[in-house]
Amino acid sequence: MYNFSLRFLKRILRIVGLAVNRAPYGITIKIFLPRFPKAKLSNVKIHIGSGTLGRDGYINCDIRPLPGVKIVCPAWELSMHANEVSAIYSRHMLEHLTFAEVDATLADWYRALALGGTIEVWVPNMTFHIEQWQRAEWNHTQWKENKSDARWGAAGFYGWQRECDPRQPDYSSSYWDCHKSGFDTYNARFFLNKHGFVDVTLKVVDEIHLVMTARKATEQGERQVASIIEQVRPDHRGRYYFAANHLSTARTVLDLACGVGYGSRILADAIQNVSVTGIDRDKGAVQFALTHYANDRIRFLHEDVTTFEHNGHIYDAAVSFETIEHLAKPELMLQRIRKHLGTNSTFICSTPNQETMPFNPEQFIYHVRHYTPKQLRTLLTDTGFRVLNMVSQHDKQSEDVSDNSDGLFLIAICECT
Template sequence: MISVKASGRAKKLLKERVAFFLQRITRYLLKPDWDNFQPGYADRRIYVGCGKKRLGGYVHCDVRSLPGVEIVCQAWDLDRYVQGAQEVYSRHMLEHLQFAKVEEFLSAAYRSLKMGGSVKVIVPDMDYHINQWQAAVWRSKQLNNNRSNARHACAGFWGWQGEKPDDAPFWDTHKSGFNAASLRYFLGKAGFSKIVTNAQDGHLTATAIKFVGCGRQVVAHQDDARGDHQGRYLWAAREMGKRKRVLDLACGVGYGSAILREHGDVEYILGVDLDHQAIEHAREFFAAEGVEFRCGDIAKITETADAIISFETIEHLVAPKPFLRRSRELLDETDSMLLVSTPNQLSMPFIPERYPFHQRHYTPDEFRSLLAECGFKVLDICSQPDRFDERVENNEEGLFLLAKAVPQPFLPENDLLGVQKEIPCPRMKNKIDAITAYGKAPTAYGKAPYFEVAAQNLQTVSLERIRKDLGASFRLRDVFDVGLKQVDEAISYYMAKYKEDHHYLMATLKILNFRMKAAIKISKFINYLKIRNPDLIILWNGLRLNEQCVSQAAKKLNIPVLYMENGLLPNTTTLDPRGVNYLNSVPREKSFFESIQEQEDRAEFPELVPRAPLEGKKAGNEIELPSQYIFVPFQVEDDSQIVLFSPLVKKMDELVDITVECVEPNQSLALVFKEHPTSPIDYTQLRERYRGNDYVIFANGNSTQSLIDGARAVITINSTVGLEAALLGKPVITLGQAFYSIPGIAHHVENKSELKNILDCDLKSLVDDSLRSKFFHYLHSEYSVQGMWRKPTIEHWKSLEQKIVELYESASSQS
């Protein structure tokens, strides 16, 4: 056996190799930990490739685990560890990397910096060393003198090469080289702006600023733009032909305008973008004769053009229609053209986590309809099949859709899209960023979901719909972070419903199933809301499972929620921070309304809009009614108003039996029932059971308002029919939990005995006209949003916006 004693240098090398290997294990074998790893070092200065050098005030980073090195990683992995840094500094490190790794490192440095952060790199100046090389005297003596031109030039090109034969990798050997122009190119390609270079005594120093935010493609030369981006502008240059004036709207950093100028027949191009930093970058790298860049809003542009280009813009807009309509106004009336693009929803489905800067994607039909609605006739739609390919194909199947359109007359002003007007509301400094989950939300004008129309008309509120596809945001372990209390609150309706309707074991299994569904949905919505981080959530109704899960997720993240529903009064809408129907925030104390001051000029009560008679299987002929009767409207048995807020009556059969039992001794009163128009239950047997009773009448063919008008009183569980009856001054008795069960407005009874007793009293004494006047004035003037979703007006949008801002500011002040 032969023993070989390892040298000290070999031991050191082995130690470094083991450390490097262990680092790789941590990075790859324990990769799931990266999901939870939080980068740090915000507002710090990072010295990358520090080796054994130490600088005060810097966090030191190197590939080797040396004393004083706080971040051990490859230079191109810097952004894994660092986010929001003030400066990234590198001295004579870049030349030791291959050019591909140089690009990776500078891109990682860009991502590591905060907005406005800087990078500073020092490298050998190749121009200086080239001159040294040409002036060198090639002799052995010169090559052994580190200060000679020959030796110094060799070091500048290939490094000092001070490694020993057993060193690996060759750490003192150069793999790349730079002069001012090439270093400026690499920094610009990584996204940096305001690049300044300074060459002195063979050292080239470059400083640059991270000036344009992530989410944009930032390059310093048009050839470095991604293939599909170049392809779109090359396609535009071919399609638009000879043009005098072209607007490039949302031009970004300007490489597209440069492509148009170089490859198209255009006299003048104006690139416009809202981001002043992007415009600064465009002016630095792409300014040329006939190309101007301007920072501003499209609304402030006054010059017209004979062609407008806007690529990959509308998917970033919550409301793209005002943008497209303004584009239409800026086009010349004759021989003008719009060229626009967007991701194809059929080939590139929208997933918020994957496209955090997008609002939505469009199918070809949606894209075509959107342009038509905004005043354009679509001549052709083609597509791009690949992100890195310039090809544009004559089909609608690719990843990106490109449309060529010409102006046509706007749609009539009474059309859905004609609702868009300038609303004289005071603009806030920052818009309220709200998202909505509307599922079965109503349809304005019968053409588009209400919230889509609202998004076009609200000035201070930015609305976006919660996406259905949340699968990418779901991780099984997140479910265990959702508390059982949250889950049970989300499924409270189903727990109450199945405990009433099913055998114990069946109810338990169904509730368990809903608990699992709710836990998964809540965890998905929590992850989604963390990414979107909205100021506010608006839910229609809010009692369905999806809306309840959104509400619970928002509660966990302290995001305010507003609930919308049909208004409590004719031609109004409800917007409430607590909920709808019985859950609303209308005060329940009689003293609150008594404290309201009487006003002589108080507006009259709103006129009650008659309801249309029932149709279909529940409809019947209008019948003549007795002079003295009590009206009892049915409700839908599986509605939340019954399931959650009616402990006494769960079935309409029970409603009939209870009221008949309590009223029958009083032979001077009849009971008139009307079935609910949307109830799926057939009450034929119930009607047959009471056919011989002259005091029990079913009037399904009569209008609800006429039944209220002729009634001596109204008995309801908790229906809004009771509120309408109180509005008309009728005595109202509630059997369930109703928000308007306030003495003087409506009288609540807990059981049959109380109902019998109240029916023996003077029913007119149940009504307090003064209190009723104050109550409905509060509902109409203070609580409700004026107008409703069926046909929203400008006044409705103004009232809605004012209420949203008011409730949002109130919630913000309380949090």
């Protein structure tokens, strides 16, 4: 027979997921079974900020557990409950969020949407309400009249503020009917473009509503999706600036796996009189690039980096950043690149460093493998390139490139043999 103290018994039982408490006539043991997450909804249309109002064909989602609401969550946590969403509809909800919450919400909606999925968002038209505010007469009569410029203009800015009077019994400090942000056609387009949406339309309805519609055209994955270069993660920008410094005399440059095109634009802006061709197999990414980064010295093509054929055209240089780790047979791409470069032409590429960022398939779900400096050098040599130098980047939040090969990302500067 064994005697155990209550403290010892508690420690043992916690290890196996049980709990123990002292009861009046002995000890009780409680078993806590794990709570498994609910399966996510998919292939659905969702009405966000629905309240109790239904919309035909849509599932109601609201932060409040109201009758008829199936998904209860903040607007910026939709992707935790649904994926492959075909359409998102929201009417006069977004203005109740702070701009930081708007930012988080649009990013999350982009994740939750299926390719080709759409959003339709109604918000107050702040251009209309600004005009109201400017012509308002501020007096007691105007303030009591809901349709006056003073009262309505104030509501456009700050909401109708129901249940916000501390002198009334329905007072609630949740301030659910207060506005924390506002939109016109300029900042609405900015926020939608910022998060990768395409086919953006902005329509004013009955003067008072601004209706935004947009579509998801590409899966973000690890891809940097941003409509302006400054929003791209610094290390991604830094690779292209580094390449531009090495390719100052090039007149034709090939950018393979160009993504949404920001890198091709960096090269075109930084290298005088250069012509840049960016190719990517993601049609949505190419469409985004054509919308946001094309100019008369850049062309974007929807092609596979392992099979493209440019009718024997020879480029002065080529770049491909963070690509080979995604390919089961990277030599196919490298051989194709070599075919389109002349002798002594320059090729610059990058990939994660296996020595400092070891490959883990659960962490890097879009990668096939990572490379050590030696492995990268061997791969490039075997496919027709002479590695002139290998440098690296140590910090994802910096554009800096260090003259060593012990950073997180390797960058190889090569010459065709």
